[in-house]
Amino acid sequence: MSTNMTIYLRYWRQSGPKAKGYFEDRTLSTVNEHMSFLEMLDVLNEELQLEGKEPVEFDYDCREGICGSCNLVINGQAHGPKKGTACCQLHMRNYSDGDHITIEPPRASAFPVIKDLVVDRSAFDRIIEAGGYVSVKTGSAQDANAIPIQKNDADLAFDYAACIGCGACVAACPNASASLFTSAKISHLSHLPQGNVERSNRVLAMVEQMEGEGFGDCSNFGECEAVCPKEISIAAIADMRRDYARAVIQG
Amino acid sequence: MITLDAKIPDGPLEKKWSRHKKEMKLVAPNNRRKYEIIIVGTGLAGGAAAASMAEMGYKVKSFCIQDSARRAHSIAAQGGINAAKNYPNDGDSVWRLFYDTIKGGDYRSREANVYRLAEVSNNIIDQAVAQGVPFAREYSGLLANRSFGGAQVSRTFYARGQTGQQLLLGAYQAMMRQVELGRIEYYTRHEMFEVVLIDGKARGIITRDLVTGEICQHEADAVILATGGYGNVFYLSTNAKNSNVTAAWRAHKKGALFANPSFVQVHPTCIPVSGDYQSKLTLMSESLRNDGRVWVPRKKGDDRHPNDIPEDERLYYLEEKYPSFGNLVPRDVASRNAKLVCDRGLGIGGTGLAVYLDFRDAIAHDGKDVISAKYGNLFDMYANIAGEDPYTRPMRIFPAVHYTMGGLWVDYNLMTNIPGLFAAGEANFSDHGANRLGASALMQGLSDGYFVLPSTIGNYLADLKPDTRYGTDHEAFDIAAKKAQETIDRLLNINGKRTIIDFHRTLGRIVWDKIGISRTKEGLKEAIADIRSLRDEFWTNVYVPGEKNNYNKYLEFAGRVADFFELAELMAMDALNRNESCGCHLREEFQTEEGEAIRNDKDYSYVSAWEFKNRNGVLEEALHKEELNFEFVELKQRSYK
Amino acid sequence: MPTIIKALKSQVGRKLMTGITGIALMLFLVVHLAGNYAIFASAEAFNIYTKKLESLGILLYMAEAGLLFFVLYHSYLGISIWLGKRKARAVGYEVYKSRGGASRQNVASRSMILSGFTILVFLVVHIWSFKFGETEMIMYAGGEPMRDLRQLVIDSFTIWYIALGYIVVLSLIMLHLFHGAWSAFTSLGVTNKSNTQAFKLGAYIFTILLMLGFIFIPIYIFATGGMGSLIAY
Ligand SMILES: Cc1cc2nc3c(=O)[nH]c(=O)nc-3n(C[C@H](O)[C@H](O)[C@H](O)COP(=O)(O)OP(=O)(O)OC[C@H]3O[C@@H](n4cnc5c(N)ncnc54)[C@H](O)[C@@H]3O)c2cc1C
Ligand code: HEM
Ligand code: SF4
Numbered sequence A: 001m002s003t004n005m006t007i008y009l010r011y012w013r014q015s016g017p018k019a020k021g022y023f024e025d026r027t028l029s030t031v032n033e034h035m036s037f038l039e040m041l042d043v044l045n046e047e048l049q050l051e052g053k054e055p056v057e058f059d060y061d062c063r064e065g066i067c068g069s070c071n072l073v074i075n076g077q078a079h080g081p082k083k084g085t086a087c088c089q090l091h092m093r094n095y096s097d098g099d100h101i102t103i104e105p106p107r108a109s110a111f112p113v114i115k116d117l118v119v120d121r122s123a124f125d126r127i128i129e130a131g132g133y134v135s136v137k138t139g140s141a142q143d144a145n146a147i148p149i150q151k152n153d154a155d156l157a158f159d160y161a162a163c164i165g166c167g168a169c170v171a172a173c174p175n176a177s178a179s180l181f182t183s184a185k186i187s188h189l190s191h192l193p194q195g196n197v198e199r200s201n202r203v204l205a206m207v208e209q210m211e212g213e214g215f216g217d218c219s220n221f222g223e224c225e226a227v228c229p230k231e232i233s234i235a236a237i238a239d240m241r242r243d244y245a246r247a248v249i250q251g
Numbered sequence B: 001m002i003t004l005d006a007k008i009p010d011g012p013l014e015k016k017w018s019r020h021k022k023e024m025k026l027v028a029p030n031n032r033r034k035y036e037i038i039i040v041g042t043g044l045a046g047g048a049a050a051a052s053m054a055e056m057g058y059k060v061k062s063f064c065i066q067d068s069a070r071r072a073h074s075i076a077a078q079g080g081i082n083a084a085k086n087y088p089n090d091g092d093s094v095w096r097l098f099y100d101t102i103k104g105g106d107y108r109s110r111e112a113n114v115y116r117l118a119e120v121s122n123n124i125i126d127q128a129v130a131q132g133v134p135f136a137r138e139y140s141g142l143l144a145n146r147s148f149g150g151a152q153v154s155r156t157f158y159a160r161g162q163t164g165q166q167l168l169l170g171a172y173q174a175m176m177r178q179v180e181l182g183r184i185e186y187y188t189r190h191e192m193f194e195v196v197l198i199d200g201k202a203r204g205i206i207t208r209d210l211v212t213g214e215i216c217q218h219e220a221d222a223v224i225l226a227t228g229g230y231g232n233v234f235y236l237s238t239n240a241k242n243s244n245v246t247a248a249w250r251a252h253k254k255g256a257l258f259a260n261p262s263f264v265q266v267h268p269t270c271i272p273v274s275g276d277y278q279s280k281l282t283l284m285s286e287s288l289r290n291d292g293r294v295w296v297p298r299k300k301g302d303d304r305h306p307n308d309i310p311e312d313e314r315l316y317y318l319e320e321k322y323p324s325f326g327n328l329v330p331r332d333v334a335s336r337n338a339k340l341v342c343d344r345g346l347g348i349g350g351t352g353l354a355v356y357l358d359f360r361d362a363i364a365h366d367g368k369d370v371i372s373a374k375y376g377n378l379f380d381m382y383a384n385i386a387g388e389d390p391y392t393r394p395m396r397i398f399p400a401v402h403y404t405m406g407g408l409w410v411d412y413n414l415m416t417n418i419p420g421l422f423a424a425g426e427a428n429f430s431d432h433g434a435n436r437l438g439a440s441a442l443m444q445g446l447s448d449g450y451f452v453l454p455s456t457i458g459n460y461l462a463d464l465k466p467d468t469r470y471g472t473d474h475e476a477f478d479i480a481a482k483k484a485q486e487t488i489d490r491l492l493n494i495n496g497k498r499t500i501i502d503f504h505r506t507l508g509r510i511v512w513d514k515i516g517i518s519r520t521k522e523g524l525k526e527a528i529a530d531i532r533s534l535r536d537e538f539w540t541n542v543y544v545p546g547e548k549n550n551y552n553k554y555l556e557f558a559g560r561v562a563d564f565f566e567l568a569e570l571m572a573m574d575a576l577n578r579n580e581s582c583g584c585h586l587r588e589e590f591q592t593e594e595g596e597a598i599r600n601d602k603d604y605s606y607v608s609a610w611e612f613k614n615r616n617g618v619l620e621e622a623l624h625k626e627e628l629n630f631e632f633v634e635l636k637q638r639s640y641k
Numbered sequence C: 001m002p003t004i005i006k007a008l009k010s011q012v013g014r015k016l017m018t019g020i021t022g023i024a025l026m027l028f029l030v031v032h033l034a035g036n037y038a039i040f041a042s043a044e045a046f047n048i049y050t051k052k053l054e055s056l057g058i059l060l061y062m063a064e065a066g067l068l069f070f071v072l073y074h075s076y077l078g079i080s081i082w083l084g085k086r087k088a089r090a091v092g093y094e095v096y097k098s099r100g101g102a103s104r105q106n107v108a109s110r111s112m113i114l115s116g117f118t119i120l121v122f123l124v125v126h127i128w129s130f131k132f133g134e135t136e137m138i139m140y141a142g143g144e145p146m147r148d149l150r151q152l153v154i155d156s157f158t159i160w161y162i163a164l165g166y167i168v169v170l171s172l173i174m175l176h177l178f179h180g181a182w183s184a185f186t187s188l189g190v191t192n193k194s195n196t197q198a199f200k201l202g203a204y205i206f207t208i209l210l211m212l213g214f215i216f217i218p219i220y221i222f223a224t225g226g227m228g229s230l231i232a233y
């Protein structure tokens, strides 16, 4: 059926937030094409443990491309080479025997390393905290069908709402900007009548928070869209700027 | 001595909840900030509860394992959420949703709870839409519905294949708003280890900060566990990797009863295991069975390309056995038969643990375009994971553990038998009986979190004096913290030869083989023996790497696997006790010759609630029975022939 | 509500201003190009055009000051955005690779700072030579004496290294605009999912036409040694 591949791995090691990091190399000779990328790392970790060494830490949970926990930068690409695919859904059949793979954590000052390949993305939570919601009290909602919403608007809102908060956009951006993440939430909500009411406050607050967290400027490189596992369009970023300008002008 | 009182309000079914709401004690709004509530878990149940209670004015402390509340396992739910809105005008009603759910649970759940669930289902949809959840819509701009899991009405609301994600993000955002307002203290990457009881009441928890390894003590007036299901006891399941039973199990060991642990749902259409390295299973919508035909080769070890196997050498086992339902038999029947044919050695693929789901005929009949329009996304997902093109080669599928109906025993107010300790969502046992209908877990989680707990918690708190603090230097906190620390130290000091995953995988195989899709008395007894000996080996031969005062995922896993060992034993005991087949629980001794389940309402119409006694080599548990009374529905046997 | 100043200092505000100043500078280039083509109109036209400009007096100064402000503001924004990168990513990647596909990372977008900086240096030289540089005076029938900029242009571009230098710099502006002309509209929130391709295409066409327009003059003058028949005498 399938034969084993040999993969030359090079991955980032850092024992703690303040520790100095370094690259470690290791050859894995039991890689199977049906393994997911993270399963390959599991195998690596099993080997390390059997030798009494510390396993490599990396983040994951669902392994279905939906929770947004995983966020490896693989050979310089956030989530690896496959379009619209989070690295937990990347399979080793995309690689060949003898490949060299370098794995780094997402690099951004706003995402400090916790250990090895695990970083702290709490900045994203704080951006949502600043305004990424609709202020509605539990139990006070009117009937769900009271406001019809054009199918197109609902679909567009969904496209933006699909963001899984993985941070690949930040990882891949040459400026380490969080514009795609932030604007995806802004656009999701502003395309719906329910979210439209708080539109101005939301965009001002979220933009301020995003900057305060230490993310970089956006130069419209569009790299974020290219790596986004949900393929969220940078049209969201354009929307965010228009909303921002409107909010400022309307005062 | 424990007496089980479900505290079901009197009166007609339709009035119970509204009357109960009226009669419950309230905490005055200006007093609410004097009460602290700990909510462990930020899934649909925990997230919704945290947002709602903080908004009411309570001081909430929220905990989750992941680095953000938004990543709770609820995010992965795909299909949809039920509600009795009857927007399509196809005759749905609260009663019908109630009835379908209680029947679907094979009459092993409480009427009053299920009715309440159906009743608040509509408010959930209203709430979600108001939060900006982008449900699918018709061209009219109104919400779309589809029928799900064999229901005769279209009552499932959905957001593409990401309903759980969108609902969870709604709850998460509502929660983050409260964090911003300072009403929620938000602890991510924290794992709960112990519940702290003072004077018999839940008064706090012990957690481990997963980044620094610090053992922390948190005090509160009430503790809510919304920590999800325990499907990962099987090692391979559709659950997220961090899903666990630890919080519920540690509460159980402190005295909370664990109900119906053997009720586990298996989903028939998952992508099969490809090798030992496999870390989880991926679910594919069971709608695939509408057009796909399930078969295996008649000949053992037939390794021809499936398309080369002629029609008369294929065994369409579902169609043969169940001529009227064919491939559309219920989840448990489909799962069980897949296992049966594989046990007979007819399974396909490298592992022999898979069957074909073939679209050849459907494509020939309807055309590739029609099939692709219906299932395009699923086919793509399959192609990506399995590396095969389902348009030209039959899919390989196999059942996988998906949902756990069992959980902490709770009364009508969702409080466990420990005062002040509540359980919500998949972590409790409350609403699904012996089997859960599709699209009703999301409904239950949100119902518990948005609508039930915020009312019932007041009833409990109103009896407590506000602003009563014992201080985390109270002896009960010290003892609990020490216990947590000891477990960690013990694990780290074993320094054995086998890895944690190795143990977990082996445990999973035992549980799958013997406490899985179908069970026998002998098998269950073997399982108990196997589990015990494996557990003993675990405690002497596991290798737990790393340090305790640092981020250490394997240390986390070690603790969870240790709890799974104990839970697994209880599952076997529970399955052994229940001498009947009901819902997802099939005891081979209790089936007709045609393989139909024989339910025994006379002797087993109860909830088995287990009380932890001791674990000294063997697990000792006492069984308490909560009899189920059916006043409003008539019990019927299922038949799908 | 933030004050306008605060808004202008914010990340999004800065980006909006990069777009606005970028578009303003592009518009200026269009006008500039139109003026340049006066050189082909008649012997006097170019000098009369420049003279006219100069005679606008205070208005011209204001326009020039405005232009200068735009250039400086734009450069300041560009440079500060570029400097911000280091802060936002203190530790870089050992391996970095664009994913391609939807990405707009290319030579143009990656070298905005280089192309921009070269433009800045060039502008100094350019203004120095054409605005404050020494020129012969010329008098047309019935008029007053004026600077013979037309001759200066012709003389300059017949020298190969000046012509080449201009062509190189103009190519860099072209590169700048390959990304910039689309990017500016995205910065202003004008582009969306359905029109962004159109904007991209439009940006390329606009940039190429603009730059062919500019480059044609030095090439033509150099190729014909300043004696080409298109240049009106
Ligand atoms: C693949 C898949 C698809 C599904 N599709 C559907 C569907 O279409 N419709 C439907 O109705 N249901 C579906 N379900 C079921 C449904 O998703 C779950 O039952 C439901 O989401 C559970 O929600 P919850 O809030 O109870 O728990 P979870 O969402 O599991 O949340 C558990 C929370 O508890 C935290 N936690 C756990 N242990 C600890 C601890 N020790 N300390 C601190 N925190 C802890 C976790 O961090 C997390 O925040 C699906 C399930 C799966 C696996
Ligand atoms: C004729 C002169 C110029 C024109 C027509 C011009 C035009 C543009 C345009 C249209 C953009 C895109 C704006 C956006 O993305 O919003 C841009 C960006 C940029 N310009 Fe210029 N520019 C000129 C001069 C300069 C100069 C002198 C500099 C000096 C450093 C400069 C540096 C930059 C930089 C760095 C960017 C990218 C900004 C970013 O990363 O977001 N430009 N320019
Ligand atoms: S926008 Fe895309 S890349 Fe960025 S966090 Fe969301 S899903 Fe990840």
Ligand code: FES
Pocket: A059, A060, A061, A062, A063, A064, A065, A066, A067, A068, A069, A070, A086, A087, A088, A089, A164
């Ligand atoms: S692990 Fe959940 S998205 Fe990859």
